[in-house]
Amino acid sequence: MTKFRNTKQKAAVLAAVRRAHHHPDARWVYEEVRREIPGISLGTVYRALASLTAEGLIREYPQAEGPALYDANLDDHSHLRCRRCGRIVDVPTVELPPESLEAIRRVGGFARVDQVFLEFGGICDRCAQGETKPDGAADTAPAGHNIN
Amino acid sequence: MTKFRNTKQKAAVLAAVRRAHHHPDARWVYEEVRREIPGISLGTVYRALASLTAEGLIREYPQAEGPALYDANLDDHSHLRCRRCGRIVDVPTVELPPESLEAIRRVGGFARVDQVFLEFGGICDRCAQGETKPDGAADTAPAGHNIN
DNA sequence: CCCGTAATAGTAATCGTTACTAATAACGAC
DNA sequence: GTCGTTATTAGTAACGATTACTATTACGGG
Numbered sequence: 001m002t003k004f005r006n007t008k009q010k011a012a013v014l015a016a017v018r019r020a021h022h023h024p025d026a027r028w029v030y031e032e033v034r035r036e037i038p039g040i041s042l043g044t045v046y047r048a049l050a051s052l053t054a055e056g057l058i059r060e061y062p063q064a065e066g067p068a069l070y071d072a073n074l075d076d077h078s079h080l081r082c083r084r085c086g087r088i089v090d091v092p093t094v095e096l097p098p099e100s101l102e103a104i105r106r107v108g109g110f111a112r113v114d115q116v117f118l119e120f121g122g123i124c125d126r127c128a129q130g131e132t133k134p135d136g137a138a139d140t141a142p143a144g145h146n147i148n
Numbered sequence: 149m150t151k152f153r154n155t156k157q158k159a160a161v162l163a164a165v166r167r168a169h170h171h172p173d174a175r176w177v178y179e180e181v182r183r184e185i186p187g188i189s190l191g192t193v194y195r196a197l198a199s200l201t202a203e204g205l206i207r208e209y210p211q212a213e214g215p216a217l218y219d220a221n222l223d224d225h226s227h228l229r230c231r232r233c234g235r236i237v238d239v240p241t242v243e244l245p246p247e248s249l250e251a252i253r254r255v256g257g258f259a260r261v262d263q264v265f266l267e268f269g270g271i272c273d274r275c276a277q278g279e280t281k282p283d284g285a286a287d288t289a290p291a292g293h294n295i296n
Numbered sequence: 297c298c299c300g301t302a303a304t305a306g307t308a309a310t311c312g313t314t315a316c317t318a319a320t321a322a323c324g325a326c
Numbered sequence: 327g328t329c330g331t332t333a334t335t336a337g338t339a340a341c342g343a344t345t346a347c348t349a350t351t352a353c354g355g356g
Contacts, residue, residue, distance in 0.1 A: 005302055005353050026343080041305045046344065051303090062212035067343060080256040083263070091252045096242055104239045104268055108228040111276030113268050115231070120252055121263030128259030153322050153333055174312080189336045194313065199334095215312055 004055055012036050013048040017058050018072040023079075023088050025067040080120040084127035094118065152203055160184050161196040165206050166220040171227075171236050173215040228268040232275035242266065 016032040017024060024032070030045045049070055053060045061079070062068040069088070077090045096116060105113040164180040165172060172180070178193045197218055201208045209227070210216040217236070225238045244264060253261040 003302065007303060007353070009304075039305075041307090043306080043345080044304060047303075064210035064212055064216075068212075078252075080252060080258060080261065082258070089256045089258075091256045094244055094248045094252070096244075100242045101268070104226075104228060104242070105270065108237045108239045108268075108270075108272075110228060110230065110237075110270045110272050113228065113270035115269030117265075117267040117269065119265040120249070120256075120261050121265065122253065122256075122258045122261035124256075124258050151333070155322075155334060157335075187336070189338090191314080191337080192335060195334075 004051060007048075009033070009037060009040055009044050010048040010051060012040070013045055014052055014057060014072075017049075017052070017070050020072070023061065023069040023071050025069055027067065029070065078118050078120065080122065082124035082127055083121050084123055087124055087126075089124075091120065152199060155196075157181070157185060157188055157192050158196040158199060160188070161193055162200055162205060162220075165197075165200070165218050168220070171209065171217040171219050173217055175215065177218065226266050226268065228270065230272035230275055231269050232271055235272055235274075237272075239268065 012033045013029055016029045020028070020032075026042070026045050026049060029049065030040070030042050033040055033045065049058070049060070052058045053070075056074075057072075059071045059074060060068055061071060073090060076093050078093050079088050080091045081088045101113050101116075104110075160181045161177055164177045168176070168180075174190070174193055174197060177197065178188070178190050181188055181193065197206070197208070200206045201218075204222075205220075207219045207222060208216055209219060221238060224241050226241050227236050228239045229236045249261050249264075252258075
């Protein structure tokens with residue numbers, strides 16, 4: 001095990017991530033912690049976030065587009081993202097049938113398949129309210145599988 | 149609909165993606181096309197890939213880490229990635245039970261949930277061969293859900 | 297209280313990608 | 327075929343997110 005030290009910068013970063021009521025990125029944490037420690041550097045925030053992730057105190061969600069997000073919620077959960085406003089909410093994880101994973105393992109020619117990365121996309125209630133008839137085209141559409 | 153023109157650069161990019169027997173990134177396509185059109189610029193490759201994606205001729209898979217990958221396989225499929233060597237193979241999509249999606253929609257407070265982003269992780273056969281007893285620690289471990 | 301060394305502030309550098317510019321070439325009209 | 331418009335190009339600069347570097351500071355075990 002590597003040696004971790006408890007600095008006030010790291011503590012402030014952890015506190016900021018914990019009090020966030022969303023999934024903050026490094027920049028948000030930086031701005032937040034700066035109110036308490038004005039001289040902190042962005043690099044320190046990045047290092048603290050990486051360290052806290054390594055310590056298992058927070059989770060890191062690198063995104064396909066945009067900066068990585070951080071999450072103080074360590075419980076098993078998936079993310080549901082509104083492709084209109086980008087808002088992300090935590091939702092329970094969906095268990096995949098073991099036989100599906102076995103089929104995937106077999107057809108993929110793998111020794112084992114032991115990770116599932118799952119995310120959901122849709123339109124949140126708020127965005128659905130002020131919605132015009134023709135489904136706008138400026139939506140975020142990451143790689144994945146559309147249904148309906 | 150926007151107007152698309154057929155240039156030899158774009159055709160060469162499409163051909164390169166189609167003949168790739170893996171999921172190439174922009175750099176690979178660039179090097180590949182350069183053998184045919186030495187003067188092509190990397191920016192043109194990026195623009196061609198974006199254009200072809202918009203035309204629906206290829207698919208783009210932006211990744212959490214590293215460059216976006218491109219795929220000429222338009223069939224519905226998911227990706228299985230070896231966290232040792234990074235190799236990605238296509239596997240059939242797993243259908244999620246509609247009641248799970250409905251539960252997710254409800255608990256998330258969304259108007260609708262119509263996208264699922266799914267990826268699998270594991271160890272491919274090749275990497276499992278030359279494997280040392282203690283499960284090495286230098287593995288790629290993106291955000292997701294571990295099983296077992 | 298002291299020392300080894302992890303962590304820091306500040307800054308430069310990296311990587312993938314997009315934006316900009318003037319020049320070129322597709323392609324529909326004639 | 328010729329023309330004109332305009333999408334596309336080559337080349338390069340700029341961008342955002344992140345990491346690397348360096349000298350300095352400060353944690354925390356002994």
